[in-house]
Amino acid sequence: MSTCNAKKALAVLATLPLVLLLTVFVSPAAGASNIEVQAPDQVTVGESVTVTVTVTNAGEPVVGGEVALAFVGGVGGESGWVVVATATTDATGSASLEYLQRALDATRMRVEYFGPDGQENTEFNIVIVDGPQLHQSDAGADIPILGVWWLVVVLAVVWVLIGLAAWRLLSIPRSTRPAARLARFVPRLMVGFIIFTAVGMFVVILTKPESHANLDPGQEFDRTPRALVGQVYEYPGLTAGDLAQTSNELDGRQLYVQAGCASCHSVGGDVGAVGGSIVGEDAPRSVQSLIDEIREGPKGMPAFSEGTLTEAEIEKIFDYLQTLPANS
Amino acid sequence: MIQPKTVAFLGAAGLTLALLAASRSGPVPTLLLGVLVVLGAVPVYLRRSFSAAPVEGGGPGDDNTALRETPVELSSGGSSRREALKRLSMGGAALAIPAAVGAPTVIDMWKAKASDGPATGPSGRTRQWGMIIDLRRCDGCQSQGTAPQCTLACIEGHFAPEPMEWIEAYEAEMAGGGTQFIPTPCQQCQNPPCVSVCPVTATFSTPEGTVLIDQDRCIGCRMCMAACPYDRRFFNWGDPPIPPEAMLADYSVEHQAPAKKGTVMKCDFCPEMARAGTLPYCVQACPNDAIYYGDLEEDIATNGREVVAFSTYIADNNSYRLKEELGTQPRVHYIPGHGELVGRDRFTEGRIATRWPWVERVKGAVTWRR
Amino acid sequence: MAALTTWESTLKERALAPTQASGRLYTAWLAGLGLVVAWGFVAYIYQWRNGLYATDMRDRISWGLYISAFVFFIGISHAGTLISAILRASNAGWRSPITRIAESITVVSLISGALFVIVDMGRPDRLYQFWLNGNWQSPLMWDMMAITIYLTASVVYLYVPMIPDLAMFRDNLEGRVSRFQMWLYQSLAIGWDNNETQRRSLAKSITVLMVLIIPIAVSVHTVVSWIFAMTLRVSWNSTIFGFFFVSGAIYSGVATLIIVLAVMRRIYHLEEYITPTHFKYLSYLLATMSLVMIYGNASEYITKGFKMTEEDRFAFEQLFAGDFASMYWFYFFGGLVLPALIVAFKPTRTIVGVVIASVFVDIAMFIERYFIVVAGLRVPTMPYEPSSYSPTWVEWSILASGFAGFMLLLTLFARFFPILAVWEMTEERTSDQTSQHDRELEPAP
Incomplete structure (x- = not known):
């Protein structure tokens, strides 16, 4: 028993200096790891960027430290830190983090160092310049000699031959002795029909509407929702910047779509489906009247209970509606 | 702007007319064929008018802005879409009147429909x-x-x-x-x-x-x-x-x-x-x-x-x-x-069947199996 | 010479006779067909009002009887034009009595087939969209184009060699038919009086058409097969489909031609012109095609069966042992092997025997189209329970109406137009018997 205790005491004694050491070195120095960042001031979208990081601890380079590079990104109403590159520091305590610049609004960046005492961050900002389209779809195989012109040529040959066969008939009524006036009609109708059908076919081929617009993003595109007629519709999304300053209007915009208002009243609120337009002159007079309408569900509109939309949320929707232009 | 389809079409129409003239026929078949040819032209012009829209004044970039402005013009004319539809239904005559008269035609509706470019990010690049x-x-x-x-x-x-x-x-x-x-x-x-x-x-x-x-x-x-x-x-x-x-x-x-x-x-x-x-x-x-x-x-x-x-x-x-x-x-x-x-165990099989929440359905609606 | 004249006048009388067809049975036949067609219209109106809900096609088996009928009818359209064009081009003298009937089958079945596409459409009111926004990239659009060309070409090809016979009708039927009919013959005969210029024009026209129509006919059914083969469905994803469909088309086309010939021969007393020899030759063609089909089946299923992907396994099991097994084995033994055997043995190679074989072939080929469409779609593409399909009364009615319409149009064609190529048969006979003079006028390939 006693020997046992003695051993324990020894063990505790032996660990004490270790613990002390750790406390001395780690805890006061926790924020003291020095992270030096060398990043370009200005970056163009599509450019490959190298950020050099040097991690030192009390003047000593940190070898084999895990570092990561992240930026604040936003999409679909959400934003957060997005890690784009990771690396391990070398003997000099430095590491280079490489990534391809894709987002335009990723100006707020940080380097994360996962030291023995948890994560340490150093924030910095870069300026991003717009660049070219980066993601391109592709489909099928592009075989140089193949094209619609072959189809046109083949069809042209076929139609010309059919037309010639019918054309031959035109001379038959002419050579008959008592000229048959009635008889001329049939071959002419036939030739006319053949020309008409052939022309129609070529028109159909040559006026084919664009159907694979994904292969050429950014092109002019002739198909859009009618609900959006009247609006020049930029993609607003919510960028990281927007999200930083949340407001009733922005929340209201999300709620408006989430709760299904947009399903009936359209995204712009103006073209009216169930209850018609709810912007401009037709906009609700007060928050209370909007709450009443939503709870009651007038004129065939489904009623929304407290469980679906709280009063606070309705107020946000109200604020959003106020910002929408009439007849936009 | 002359497009290949226009050339092809006009060429064929001319051919038909030349044939008719050459064959010295009476007025009735000529008229009949004329109608056929005109009908053949319809898709060309319909398509042209709602895909290309205003083309005068320049390059593809300009085209795009022109397209984007079309709906604005439509609404700044003081008529909402509803009114436009009402006017449309007033009679077939309205269909033939060009946009200049004021009442939007079917073609205008198409133009309006053709208003929007792809969704672009804040940068102008296309979202994917x-x-x-x-x-x-x-x-x-x-x-x-x-x-x-x-x-x-x-x-x-x-x-x-x-x-x-x-x-x-x-x-x-x-x-x-x-x-x-x-x-x-x-x-x-x-x-x-x-x-x-x-x-x-x-x-x-x-x-x-x-x-x-x-x-x-x-x-x-x-x-x-x-x-x-x-x-x-x-x-x-x-x-x-x-x-x-x-x-x-x-x-x-x-x-x-x-x-x-x-x-x-x-x-x-x-x-x-x-x-x-x-x-x-x-x-x-x-x-x-x-x-x-x-x-x-x-x-x-x-x-x-x-x-x-x-x-x-x-x-x-x-x-x-x-x-x-x-x-x-x-x-x-x-x-x-x-x-x-x-926490799902892969041997727990079966999902709960989907039920459609519609309490009330439109008149005449039927449902079917998959 | 005298013998020839008698022969010729008998032939003329035989050719003119169908325009005078009457009798209780004939009226009943027409009325019966008319009723079935009318019933089909009633069914279609029902379908128009209720949508394709009236059928049993659903999301997972989204094509059914209509598309099978479409493929079948486009198939039998090969009866005529292709056969008559090949025989004409190869200058086979025995063809003359049967070409007209063959060509009329082509036109009539193309019309029936094309109508089934419209019947199958969910929004037939938007048919104009094909024209307004047609997409030439789509196999269905190729089909529209190919069928339009084929229909135009085969109408011309039916009409052009018919002109001298229409003139014969015009000259011989005065007072025997209605005034409208006379007006029709007068306009359609376009002033034919058999002079040198006219005959040269006609010969040239026919030469162009018969050469042209062969590639068109082959392309049409190839393109029909591509509606299926251009998708990623496992039972359709096959390079042999074009070949398979074209040979199937010729196979069912020949069978249909044999049946129609036999019926017309009997009804219009054409025994003297449509002889057992014709049936013999056609039955050889039938037997050849059945062997080609058997080879095609072997080639298709053995290559797939050896590799046996998961989906192939499903497709095979349902076809050879499952829901479609009875259909498949009937098709294989009843529709491919049996006709070949009937033709192979001399005692059964009679007109009756050949006609029975042809009936089997036609039924089997319809079944083949059906299981290509339905069994092909039934193979699950994702992990779900395979669906089922059993056509409703609407579908059966419209199908019946399609067949009745096919027969009705053929009957009416025989009633109003010459079903025998009298001038060609006469020329054939003349050139056999006498001068070289006429032979020069005959269209050469």
Whole structure:
């Protein structure tokens, strides 16, 4: 028993200096790891960027430290830190983090160092310049000699031959002795029909509407929702910047779509489906009247209970509606 | 602007007329053929007028702005769309009057419809929507005791007729025993078999990489359904069973409500939701945050909780795409799993059947089996 | 010379006789067909009002009887034009009595087939979209184009060699038919009086057409097969489909031609002109095609069966042992092997025997189209339970109406137009018997 205790005491004694050491070195120095960042001031979208990081601890380079590079990104109403590159520091305590610049609004960046005492961050900002389209779809195989012109040529040959066969008939009524006036009609109708059908076919081929617009993003595109007629519709999304300053209007915009208002009243609120337009002159007079309408569900509109939309949320929707232009 | 189709058309029309003149026929056949030729011209001019719109004054860039301004002109004329429709219905005569007179014609409506460019990011680059579905977190909503909530939310948001499940959680056998749930929306192929086979271009790929259907153009031949290798297209066999309020919704190709009898429908990837700054119904509804929606152009995706880099996330998690070997190049990526991260045992089989929430249906609506 | 004149006048009388066809049975036949067609219209109106809900096609088996009928009818359209064009081009003298009937089958079945596409459409009211927004990239659009060209070409090809016979009708039927009919013959005969210029024009026209129509006919059915083969469905994803469909088309086309010939021979007393020799030659063609089909089946199924992907396994099991097994084995033994055997043995190679073989072939080929469409679609593309399909009364009615319409149009064609190529048969006979003079006028390939 006693020997046992003695051993324990020894063990505790032996660990004490270790613990002390750790406390001395780690805890006061926790924020003291020095992270030096060398990043370009200005970056163009599509450019490959190298950020050099040097991690030192009390003047000593940190070898084999895990570092990561992240930026604040936003999409679909959400934003957060997005890690784009990771690396391990070398003997000099430095590491280079490489990534391809894709987002335009990723100006707020940080380097994360996962030291023995948890994560340490150093924030910095870069300026991003717009660049070219980066993601391109592709489909099928592009075989140089193949094209619609072959189809046109083949069809042209076929139609010309059919037309010639019918054309031959035109001379038959002419050579008959008592000229048959009635008889001329049939071959002419036939030739006319053949020309008409052939022309129609070529028109159909040559006026084919664009159907694979994904292969050429950014092109002019002739198909859009009618609900959006009247609006020049930029993609607003919510960028990281927007999200930083949340407001009733922005929340209201999300709620408006989430709760299904947009399903009936359209995204712009103006073209009216169930209850018609709810912007401009037709906009609700007060928050209370909007709450009443939503709870009651007038004129065939489904009623929304407290469980679906709280009063606070309705107020946000109200604020959003106020910002929408009439007849936009 | 002279286009090859115009040349071809005028050439053929001239040929016909020359033939008629040469054959010294009477007035009746000449007139008849003249009418035929004029009819042949109709598609040329209809198409020209709603695809190219105002072309005077320059390059493609200008074209785009011109197109974008068209709807503004329409509304600044003081007439809302409703009025425009009313005027349209006043009589066939209105159809023939050019836009200058004031009443919008069918052609104007088309022009207006042709207003919008693709959704561009803040930078002017085109967004490229994509999706990641993390099967490790999908338990087919077994733990919720409901049918898959992505499906339910999608149905409600889109007034989807019974029995269409635009995003459907298939239960698939796994190689080592047990099952996994695979929520399957339209895969938004970049080499879409359905788009290539549509005879009237009613289904098309957008610059944003999504595949949409124009139910105002669809002729219901169902060729696309035969071509789709993912069983992701649905047909309105009868009068679609949708709630009465859906009938009043304003139809657009990006928000396919109300459903139209005799046409094909499918998941549209909710671009109008993304524009409004929120996430698709299925993403919002997933209780386990298994579905990520994002933009491949800016390389970013979110499930509503966290934001990740699209390419890094799929690479780090060994993603795959359904039937990748077919070369359809889907935009929906899957991370293999069977719900293990949310505590599902792969031998717990069965999902709760989907029920359509419509209490009341439009008159004459019928439902059918899949 | 005298013998020839008698022969010729008998032939003329035989050719003119169908315009005078009457009798209780004939009226009943017409009325019966008319009723079935009318019933089909009733069914179609029902379908128009209710949508395709009236059928049993659903999302997972989205094509059914209509598309099968479409493929079948386009198939039998090969009866005529292709056969008559090949025989004409190869200058086979025995063809003359049967070409007209063959060509009329082509036109009539193309019309019936094209109508089934419209019947199958969910929105037939938007047919104009093909024209307004047509997408030439789509196999269905290729089909529209190919069928339009084929229909135009075969109408011309039916009409052009018919002109001298229409003139014969015009000259011989005065007072025996209605005034409208006379007006019709007068306009359609376009003033034919058999002079040198006219005969040269006609010969040239026919030469161009008969060469042109062969590639067109082959392309049409190839393109029909591509509606299926251009998709990623496993049972359709096959390079042999074009070949398979074309040979199937010729096979069922020849069979239909044999049946129609036998019926017309009997009803219009054409025994003297349509002889057992014709049936013998056609039956050889039938037997050849059945062997080609058997080879095609072997080639298709053995290559796939050896590799046996998961989906192939499903497709095979349902076809050879499952829901479609009875259909498949009837098709294989009843529709491919049996006809070949009937033709192979001399005692059964009679007109009756050949006609029975042809009936088997036609039924089997319809079944083949059916299981290509339905069984092909039934193979699940995703993990779901395979669906089922059993046509409703609407579909059966419209199908019946399609067949009745086919027969009705053929009957009416025989009633109003010359079903024998009298001038060609006369020329054939003349050149056999006498001068070289006429032979020069005969269209040479």
